[in-house]
Amino acid sequence: VEASIPENQRTAWKKYSTQPFTTAEDFEKEVVRHVETTLARSMFNCDETAAYAAASLAFRNRLITEWNRTQQRQTFADGKRVYYLSLEFLMGRALDNAMLNVGLKNVAKEGLADLGFRIEDIIEQEHDAALGNGGLGRLAACFLDSLASLNYPAWGYGLRYRYGIFKQEIVDGYQVEVPDYWLDFNPWEFPRHDVVVDIQFYGEVRKYHDENGKSRAVWEDGELVKATAYDVPIPGFDTAVVNNLRLWSSKAASGEFDFQKFNSGDYESAVADEQRAETISAVLYPNDNLERGKELRLKQQYFWVAASLYDIVRRFKKSKRAWKEFPDQVAIQLNDTHPTLAIVELQRILIDLEGLEWEDAWNIVTKTFGYTNHTVLPEALEKWSVPLFQNLLPRHLQIIYDINLFFLQAVERKFPKERELLARVSIIEESSPKMVRMAYLAIVGSHKVNGVAELHSDLIKTTIFKDFVKIFGADRFTNVTNGITPRRWLHQANPRLSDLIASKTGGLGFLKDLTLLNKLEEFADDKEFKKEWAEIKLANKVRLARHIKDTTGVVVNPHALFDIQVKRIHEYKRQQMNIFGVIHRYITIKSLSPEERKKFAPRVSIFGGKAAPGYWMAKSIIHLINSVGAVVNNDKDVGDLLKVIFIEDYNVSKAEVIIPASDVSEHISTAGTEASGTSNMKFVLNGGLIIGTCDGANIEITREIGEQNIFLFGNLAEDVEDLRHTHTYSTTTLDPSLSAVFSFIRTNAFGPADDFAALIAAVEEHGDYYLVSDDFNSYVQTQELVDQAYKDQEEWVGKCILAVARMGFFTSDRCISEYAESIWNVEPMEPLAHE
Template sequence: MTANNTVKTAASSHTQGHDPRRGVGTAAMNRAILDHLHFTMARLPALASRNDWYMALSHAVRDRMLDDWLASLHHFRNKELKVVSYLSAEFLLGPHLGNNLINTGMWDAARDAVESLGLRLEDLLRQEEEPGLGNGGLGRLAACYLDSLATLRIPSIGYGIRYEFGIFDQLIRDGWQVETADKWLKFGNPWEICRSEIAYEVKMGGHTEYHHDADGRLAIVWLPVKVIKGVAYDTPIAGYRSRITGLLRLWKSEAVESFNFQAFNAGEYYHAVDEKVVSESITKVLYPNDEPGVGKLLRLAQQYFFVSCSLQDMIRVHLLRSPRLEEFDQTFAVQMNDTHPSLAVAELMRLLVDEHGLGWDAAWKVTRSTLAYTNHTLLPEALEKWPLQLFANLLPRHLEIVYEINRRFLDEVSRAYPGDQARLARMSLIEETGGKFVRMANLASVGSHAINGVAHLHTELLKETVLADFYQMTPEKFCNVTNGVTPRRWVLLSNPGLAWLISESIGEEWVTAPEKLRELECFASDPSFLSAWRGVKDANKRALAAAILERTGVAVDPESLFDIQVKRIHEYKRQHLNLLHILTLYHRIKRDPGAQIPPRTFIFGGKAAPGYFMAKLIIKLINSVAEVVNADPEVAGRLKVVFFPDFNVTNGQLIYPAADLSEQISTSGKEASGTGNMKFSLNGALTIGTLDGANVEIREEVGEENFFLFGLNATEVQALKKSGYHPGRFYEEDWELREAIDAVRSGLFSHGDAGLFQPLVDHLLYDDEYLALADYRSYLECQERVSTAFRQRELWSVKSVLNVARMGKFSSDRSIREYCEKIWKVPIRPPFPH
């Protein structure tokens, strides 16, 4: 089954006819592909590579998208429309071609046209290099939101960075993660359009000088040591059947003057291009390792660079509408996706006050009315803060602005809480304990009119913990918008068999009205429907098993329970707790070969940050356990362990639909929301998880009986830590836990090297910050309930159907509607006339 079973060609009246750039029939697409092969790629069909054909098809699809894009731009020129600007350091878009064919309704025509040329659409889809412009859930969420903004016909621009090298490609060598450059642009990018004329200068370093202008007003001049140019690269984002195409605008850094003729003429050939090399390094790589000082400096420079370009661009657009910058917030609603863009507070103030002459109070009113802040973490160490001296060296004018914002804000705090010096210290934009730092979460909170968490539990904990002082002072600012994912990519495209079965049963409206999925509940008692449901899952599992064999050499049984944990490798996400369960099952089978344990395939995937030693060690342990378990004849056919390398959007589209069990086992109170949990459940996997992040709401929606719950809740976690947590006690009192840990430190999984995993063992026994040992026994007991349920295949299928039927809340369309209503005050408008 293919996505075209659900997605029919939907051509509007103006796309009919013989215009080779607009026609969407098979013949028109065939002609367009051949034209682009000839005129764009300069290739003869007989000599064309698969990449040539992919590029030709992509350009043909883009032509048709641009027609809608220009119509959208014309529509959005209406001065009454407010534009949503989504500022994010990450946009993990995934491959464009398949998603664009789905959303524009051109899948059938493209497939037929490609086949008429003797090719297969599936092969061309696999050819696309995935843009590695994000690290994980944050960037994928931003991509889902762009899809929903366009689908809901909301004027919007996503602003970010055009990283030349994205998140690294992950190889596994001898069980260790090895990072290689993600050269996603090596064959070109047919979806982007370089806007060389849309470019802005960005200052860095230097110092400021004060003087009085002709009217006697104090004026501040920033004299930088470096000026970099940001050039816009635009990517169209197709809405689903909306006839609206949104915009992602990414910035590339360039030298203001790329070539120094004076240096060249003096014989200094290498120095002639120094400025170009240094300037372009700003957008060279996603998230440089910020352990060394130079990495911190580059990361701060990246954040300021894209924020400055984006705000300058918005001001340009606003001035085309109105000469009054006091009305800027009526043109744009700006959402800061986490703390990475929080420099927008200081930069917008600088632009309004220094560059455009607004008074401080007027500028502050505009800034706070325009900006809103989404918090994505409860981990204090993940709330960005920059060493004061580094900040001062790179952004001297912004530090002055931060100081002034802080002075005025702390005066407000003092009036509200007289004499509370501890509160002043906590809420200050400048941290002064253990060195001086600029606190970016505090800056974002002070400079925004709205602050939101991304799951109900996360928002409540945000109010009680990391932003408690801000909530107590301005509770009206806080709200919750639970994350969501787009069903277009994560079901229609990635799971076409399931999409077809759903649409055959309840119609196609669920794609944009996911609450309609509830209608599936009545099919949960239909044996023939359940049989078809299992058939879809079995086909997806066979496809994943084939990919696992091809990429890892491990043969897995598609009939076994596919127990999957794919996400960024981090101790709070507790991949090592999953491993402890595997080791316990391994030892149980070794002791009793007749133990009633249903066959399981444990599949891990995810990347560890290059500088995160413990996460890399966890990857090594997963692979080392796999090496031993998979080769042991006594557990053959019972347990398999796989690490699927280079987890990304492309691989996620293969993995999520194949899962039986979704591992969402982070320590309660640590995960902000999660979106992988939503993708798994939306594709029919059952969840084993803690009451953490959006797990809480997923369990409420799908029903307690259709969710495997274990572990301490957030209140219990805090109470245990407060009373004094001693992980060694759990080790001593639980013999199976002791057996598992002792096996790791014995050298059994490291060819006799008892020291290899000792850092991980010591961390568990003497620290265990994320309470893996405290939750171990509860997790094991819950996994036994999973095994019991999986043996009852009919009951498992019923639970799977009910999971999908009750996941409508977790569409990104619902999330965007809530942002529009609660924060942006942007109406969701009907489509414009064709």
């Protein structure tokens, strides 16, 4: 139904149309109005939480007027849109970001001060939106920022989890998980109770013949669940474009209760049905780089994919175009295999609901989708059991079988004599039970597949997807090296450094064209500039030291070298190697004479990150780090020479405090295991150096910033397989320093050695899959080089400046432009100015 106001009644609308505030005075008016009306409070009971709420509502309303303008413009332009499907969006806080992106942080600061508040305190009130696990989810968030900042017509689609990633508490050195109930008050979302989609599960497939005698299928008698849209406005930087992130929330389809059951006295089961439906979007699965094959997860995936496609298709149908134009209007990017069902769902819509022929439909489907792979780790590659699929999504399973049949027939025609090839590439794995290989389905159903860093994109072509390169040709595979948004990760997280850079590069332009950083090269030898640079680093370290003191009680010396490893805890990321290195350092310090100790470089080893709740080894690593800290931090002999800190509950807002404070950060995965890494980019951009392996994006960072400005060590990806092989077939001797570390742990120096036995056994007895021993010597030696280099502060700061100057490549703006050009084939729209 047309809901538009008739032409001759629009005068009042135009006259009263909302004007976004631009001055401190107007901002204050909005804040006071929200406090007094929306929040029903007054100046006599307005605490910081209320001030945060009111300031956020003022900015939210400002964003939504620009959101409306943006959406109208996009509808009117009627061009191709990008849809980014991701089960994770690790957004962090929104207020600071909104203020900076619309360019009104100073206005807000002045306004809040007038009303009696410090802006920093108000920003701190916000709960992180933590709808993601790690790099994959944060990448999606950076991409949304770039898409809006570059004026692309783009929507994100995800799930509105009631519980984001759990909150981590450390109790007696162990991780304890606490639910993250973040929706209590969330001013950043708009519920769209008018955008509701029915989603079907279970049921049966009935075949029938249509009026032309063609065999057709209907999926019926399933269980229905309702998907309701919640929209989150995504403001671009220095543009009035505000894009949309649409998150789906699940509800029982029958409304509040099944009234039939309710009236017949079966109250409990009526409520149970409702709860079962709501469970679908209740919780984010807390695994990073691990898939478990749980039915509820598959339900989440279908629920989200079906609702999103319904929305996308409905928008397309409004344009009254022919179906074959769908791929000219729609590009859908699959963030990992989690949304792969979208391929099947679109095919189903086209053949079952819209009556297209298989071939025509499949042509549209493959032109629409692109698939990004984020890992080669076998335990992370999704597979779903066929019986589970059959029960939950019977029609989709049939379509998958047909996709597979036509695919294998084509392969057979092309490679007639290669029977084994067919078994290897089949979308259905002939195991018991049979499994659907989602990555293979994603490759077959997309026109482009990309990895996230050069090494990774090469590896997928030569290892896990090798056969598919042979079948589809190398052109289907490409690389888009990851990037990060400099708005959040420099301007917002490190305002003083951002200002200093602006003063030397001609303003804030570098935030939109990060290659402008290269103007800093001229200042790498400038004494005055280096002094200011070092002062800022020290101030950031003081800020982190304060956080450490407040949260752990440990006092650290901000003049010591801050060595930081913050990321999800995982054996392949090798936090265990880091803590073994710390123990080695401790042993060394204890063996020094008082004279020697005076020359020893003081260091603070800082860790942070969550372990998946069921990942026992990762939890042991956390326990070891805390146990080492408890001993070392209280050893009078050691004093400031070494402190070991575990920062609880690492998340986006903590990253914004931690990253600017690093001297050295660790990116030390076993070569070939970390697809890209993105915090490596954030640390270097904030003037910290890296110690790392030749893995993921470390390699490209080295190429850009120069190998004199990074500390690389360890075996190369090409040698990893052979080394593992040697472990299996011969007894390799352990690195002697590592042996000494193990012996020391066995003296119960850090509590009962039994607690850490599994960590040691993984290296000593179970083949050392992650090559901790093979890399240990080179790691320890490289850490000594770091100590030496840090002593020459003049030179160190020079390296940091040069590195930052050369980081332009790693902006997510560059990534998005690459995706747009080589995968989506979309153009950005004209810039849009604030009104």
